[in-house]
Amino acid sequence: MNTTIAAISTAMSASGIGIVRISGEHSVDVIKKIYRSKNGKKQLDQVPSHTIHYGYIYDEEEMIDEVLVMVMRAPRTYTGEDTVEIDCHGGVCAMRRVLDTVLKHGAKTAEPGEFTKRAFLNGKLDLSQAEAVIDVINSKNEFALKSSMSQLKGSVKREIEKIRSSLIYHIAYIESALDDPEHISIDGYGEKLKMTTTQEKEKIYRLLSTVREGKMIREGIQTVILGKPNAGKSSLLNLLIGENKAIVTDIAGTTRDVLEECITLSGISLKIIDTAGIRDTEDLVEQIGVDKAKEMGKEADLILYVVDSSVPLDENDEKIIEMMEGKQAIVLLNKTDLESVVEEEELKVKTGHFVLPISAKEETGIQDLVEKIKEMFFDGNITFNDEVYITNVRQKEALEEAYHSLELVEQSISMGMPEDFFSIDLMNAYEALGRILGESVGEDLVNEIFSKFCTGK
Template sequence: MNTIPNDTIIALATPSGVGAIAVIRLSGEKSIEIVNQFFKSKFGKKELTNVKSHTIHLGNIIENDRIIDEVLISVFKNPQSYTGENVIEINCHGSVYIQQEIIQLFIKNGVRNADPGEFTLRAFLNGKMDLSQAEAVADLIASNSAASHQVALQQMRGGFSTEIENLRQQLLNFASLIELELDFAEEDVEFADRTEFNNLVTKISAVLKRLIDSFALGNVLKNGIPVAIVGEPNVGKSTLLNALLNEEKAIVSHIAGTTRDAIEDDISIEGIAYRFIDTAGIRETKDFVENIGIKKTFENIEKAQLVLHLVDASKVDDLQKNISELKDKYPTKNILTIINKADLLSDTEITNLKTQFSNLIILSAKEKTGIHELTNTLTHLVNKGALSNNETIVSNSRHFEALNNAYTSIKEVQKGIDQNISTDLFAIDIRQALFHLGEITGEVTTEDLLGNIFANFCIGK
């Protein structure tokens, strides 16, 4: 849908169900006119078509002399609205019956139900925001931590878009000169300064690489960090999970093999979302059900971005061997070793262990001592510097793919300049780089692309 629709749409903008207040949103050229037919102001005869934009009006929604509800009507006239069209927002009482009565009233009078994300789609089509900003709206709604909220808000405000558009515009200016050279190929004329062009390509390559590298951080800030708690049976994995969550989430027992399935829960630490997974204890067993749990433990280690390797304080003699075995099996995993049941160790033993092993955490999950040190370590493991410095962080996998494609094309252009090959040979790569950068902001779109993006939005946004 690359053409701007001219009909009027309606949807519930607040969550469905009973509440104190519900908001029903309409957008379209005739939205004010249509609502005006069924609105009677509490303060004399007032026509919504004549009121100023960004004003609120108290009155009743009436159908054939039947009052459906007393409402507040907010009027937003084009182009100063979210969608760039005439927009009406009806604040009604939160009864499901009232909500449906109002929505059905307008559907019977020429309005249609909005598709998922159609209000934001219209905002994009009407130039109120670019595609990456539109996607940030969905990310903002879905944000579940301070970090994911900040990343989405920065993108929605246009920080990422501005950076991409600046790169694209500079490249486009040189691309125009390159295309001009191709038109005058027989005259052997050079319009684009090769040194300046090479500097630009080097700069673009560096910026793209920085944005691509930021995705590793952006992805975990957006989706949270999966953390697997692993170790032998009865080392206190479930007790540690309960201590982190500050609730009795997992069953704790002195009987080995109590946890037979993965138990998961989310917690926000210093604005970062973590998903902790308490796994079945790793050991040799003939118990069929427990073996299934242990198999899931290894699967969860594969999925986790961080592994908390829990060791019983009474079994530290084999600590080096256990650490080495786990790191050999999972060489790419970030593994943090934790000694639990610290009360079993003397002060001298604790000092010796910390001297022998770097980044070792010693705590008591049962007594909840050392938990703060663990949460501080988790926070330091996540690079929040870029976030606090308000740098552009890529968190969208579609953008990540487009940036990678643009980077590949730019590297080909750079190779062509270095090898002094004919302009027409790397002009194709310049066009490809421009295409992929345009995909991010929506300069280049297809109906399928827009359909895939906005299908993930909630209806009413």
Template sequence: MDIDTIAAVATPPGEGGIGIIRLSGKKSLEIADAIFKGASEKPLSGLEERRLNYGHIVNPKDRRAVDEVMAVYMKEPKTYTKEDVVEIHCHGGAISVRRILELVLLEGARLAEKGEFTKRAFLNGRIDLSQAEAVIDLIKAKTDANFDMSLNQLEGSMTLKVRELQNELLSMLAHIEASIDFPDQDVEEITSEELKKTAKHVYEEIDKLIATSNTGRIIKEGVKTVILGKPNVGKSSLMNALLRENRAIVTDIPGTTRDIIEEYVNINGIPLRIVDTAGIRETDDLVEKIGVERAKEMLRDADLAIVVFDCSKELEQEDIEIISLVKDKPAIVLFNKTDLDSKLREEDVSNMLKDKYIITTSMLEGKGIDKLEEKLKEMFLSSEVEIGEDPIVTNTRQRDLLIKAKENVQDALDALNMEMPVDCIEVDIKGCWENLGFITGDSIGEDIIDKIFKNFCIGK
């Protein structure tokens, strides 16, 4: 790891009340002293640590004031990175933060890479890899449930569970070593039974963690929900109703929506990634045809389809094609435009879409949206989601490693059930221990670490 001092703007770009420039490394305080002048003419190092100190950032060449600021320094190791850290709080806006950052870099700091502050926190042992991943999840959280889940992981819930399982695996390895070191004593039969008991418990605990991954994905990424139907059946009106704003263009002209429109909406703590698609129909319009194909592609990866029918019209061939697209997917059916005379019967659709829930709606009158939201809650929150102390798997990397660890334990159990010598399972137990270690970063390569931290923003 580089040991030079890094610096970056830690606040989002644009106008704001405060802009923050963060430094981390051995030269942080030295650099700050070169450009900060306190109210009593003292440098930052001459003022109280871990306290915001009033003063000015000045250009070292001519001592002219650059901005009026508050600055704080924190000595290692009790900092975010476990290195010396300085933060300069200036006026928000592009000019002030840029000028101060330029001075910091001229005095010897290096511009930080994406996620480098958190990467240093990980490499210096302040947090493990699962906690580092929780940092970016906290920043990107779109719901309270997502935030609470990420905070739970940041506080070490996954770490504690992984350590607990690894300790059980070490106990298994100790039993194996005992049978190898004392072959003349009758310990292998006892060791085999102990190993089976521990392996079953580890297998069950890993399986429970894997089972949380779908909940974790939904809370973190949202339920990918595609709105599907013919042109002019009310798809864009439905999206606007769920968002409580006029996001999609609504007209009486069929084919208004030609491309994918995607937005997030929070329903009972679960984010829905709502995708409004082009109306499904045969068309000679090249742009609209591309939109129809994109709609079908989005449907293939969707968690849920909301299929909208115009109940003021009889079932047509295009409706039947849409039914064929969603018959094997989780779907909710909306009979829209109930404010008009109905020509479509529920049984016309329910016979072809068995087990699909049908709701009658009128987007014009705002009817039926509450029933749709209740059904969405029922489908994806069958029991109220409560983020407690138990860990929840939050990403694909963790899930894949747990699946590999589970396979290791299964191989060990199979060998034990076949009454193979206990030393034959040593490789499987070590493999499980190592795969769990990849979750926390105890055993992981630099390339994987770099890949994870490149998902972070600069300044974090």
């Protein structure tokens, strides 16, 4: 924290502009040594904060690049420290030369995530917001970006702080009463506390109930395409991803291995998995593919069951329908451009799932499929005005620990245990929730979290 760090904060590729970021107590001292204005008069240690200056970066007497330099004084910066950003030309060589010059004149190379780590340690962000930064960078779709931005603005922090505020009030009251029983009575306090624990448990439960949706928003819905050979599974995959990734032939059993692709449809990410056609076969290689398809079906968030409407249902369809029991699934009645021998109503009755007529060949029904997925997984709409989505495993585990501790408080109340037992479990819940915000977390965990960041962030 006492060193001044620097790194390239933009992608290392040919681009119009590249940014070299410097943060730390001596940031302005470093830039002062290497910056010259156009007229050679301006000294950056004398300029107002949050101003931009046009000039050149020099290494001794060699001009390195033409730049814009932004000078920002602590504490109104991302890291909470004096910060300088150099906007130079975006070529890889140009950015490296500018960075090398900065390092040569007093800065040290930043570790991955060190800028955001300093923002956290300087109180500019809590840990949930810091984790949202990397989620914003890694967002794969519009909804993941909105969810991450919501957390970055403090949506998780606000919810956690409300719960902790309620818990710490009761912890303080019980501790005060135990220290001064003559003036503070806790007779019958258990019933009042039980109402609070029930309310706070409900809030935690609501947050935990968003974990599944949050995971799908962040990572995409794991979507497995199942069906008999030649039902049109690979044609559907090619249509969804917009290119011919899967081999399509009239020969049954063409697809033998699992093929995965990530796509975004109307802002929803799908991790699409094409599988071998489900049937009994003596071909060893094809049978391995069929077994893999069955395994993928068990792990799927969503099954797309493709049915060839021109071929009667048989025992293979019965096996697939069994695999769909208890799973989120959509039945796609494919090849509707051909004469149909399978009725939509018949499939609804047999599968118990929504049936959607499509034609992968004619490219029809895909938008209806997208709308149905939205309806199934997000009640037709995804909004971040009020809803908070938990997308982080670390946060989920802390919430589960807090929930369990409040259950123990309720048990202690029901069993008539002494009030200091209430205080112990309330404090455990309070501290578990605090770990979400970054309180009482070890240095190793902090380092692990920020090591996943890119170097310039």
